[in-house]
Amino acid sequence: MADLFDSHLPHDQPLDELAKAKIGLRLELRARRKALNPTQQTQASLHLLRQLMQVPQFMRARNVALYMANDGEIDPEPIIRQLWKMDKHSYLPVLRPGKSRKLWFVEYTQDALLNKNRFGIPEPDFRTQHKIPAQLLDVVLMPLVGFDRSGARLGMGGGFYDATFAFKQKKNIGKPALIGLAHACQEVESLTTASWDIPLFAIATDREIILPQG
Secondary structure, eight states: OGGGGOOSSOTTSOOOHHHHHHHHHHHHHHHHHHTSOHHHHHHHHHHHHHHHTTOHHHHHOSEEEOOOOOTTOOOOHHHHHHHHHTTOEEEEEEEOSSSOOOEEEEEOOTTOOEEEOTTSOEEEOTTTSOEEOGGGOSEEEEEOSEEOTTSOEEOOSSOHHHHHTGGGSSOOOSSOEEEEEOOGGGBOSOOOOOTTOOOOSEEEOSSOEEOOOO
């Protein structure tokens, strides 16, 4: 299912060398995270929560967007449960009907029913659960395929987060704070960025919090 995300480009447009390299890198990094066994995945999730509990923006936040783990992504489930314990609101991304790449963010409560979207990823029902505009979120925890120390990120290639948070391109201050989540093994030395890429406030792994310089 996740391969459906791969590429901003129309299917009839030839891939250039950079696009081909990104597809290859995605495959390599996805294989790294999927190679982690269930025990390693569980431990990574718990360590990730401990790292985030040291981030003031996360601790102060009232409205936090996360995701349902898929394809070996580091699992934020312990974070969701911690948010509920702290009486904070958690939201999940929901694909809008039609061809829009902008995401809705729908509240995820303990009794919310989830349905799989066209990529097979569970999401709450936007017709019965509260939606919040992206601009009103305090923190957004985004899944990463890869990252480097400068804060450059590699996603699945669908462009959903880039389209949704395009308003953060020129002014990466204020709400929401965009924090990428990944296993430490997904780090690479350097990534090439594109004009539409949204800068991250921080990257959180199971080992550390990385605050990009500059």
